[in-house]
Amino acid sequence: AQSVAQPEDQVNVAEGNPLTVKCTYSVSGNPYLFWYVQYPNRGLQFLLKYITGDNLVKGSYGFEAEFNKSQTSFHLKKPSALVSDSALYFCAVRDMGGATNKLIFGTGTLLAVQP
């Protein structure tokens, strides 16, 4: 079965420090991976995706993610955290079971950036 795991419910980081939000996946075949961010009482906003090519993917708001096939991971990173980055982050993988764009989401990681 295909799945996505976000092992940390919450990540705390000081403003200006680098941040990492972890994601691991389990799929058959090549994965199509996505990161989304959700602010309180809002919908999800797309940050970045990995389909193929360079393992380091750059996205919105200075975020990037590193695809690691051997470790089946797709961790989200940012060199210098901002207080405004505090939000709920979701990793997702495309469901490869059919000709759709269905996504399987992780349970989310709450990022708290302290000033």
Place this chain on the structure above:
Amino acid sequence: DGGITQSPKYLFRKEGQNVTLSCEQNLNHDAMYWYRQDPGQGLRLIYYSQIVNDFQKGDIAEGYSVSREKKESFPLTVTSAQKNPTAFYLCASSIGTDNNQPQHFGDGTRLSIL
């Protein structure tokens, strides 16, 4: 501006009542989705539609119904058969199917029980 509009933002349901959540998009997207979000559980797919007049059940379709009579509209009805409807409901759309374009989300409807 193009986007997805969900209404109402807050909705209250009485016992035995059906309620309908609206989702409209002006992105000219073929595919639309409904998710339910509960704390600590991430997003779970309720129904999705790849094209007008067609839709499929997701992982938690029991107690819900949808229609797709127009490309831009995908309303979700929470029926009285759904015994635990309190949640945040998110509608999304994507350009089409079988491609790798991201889904775009509305700002959600929060449903509570009176």
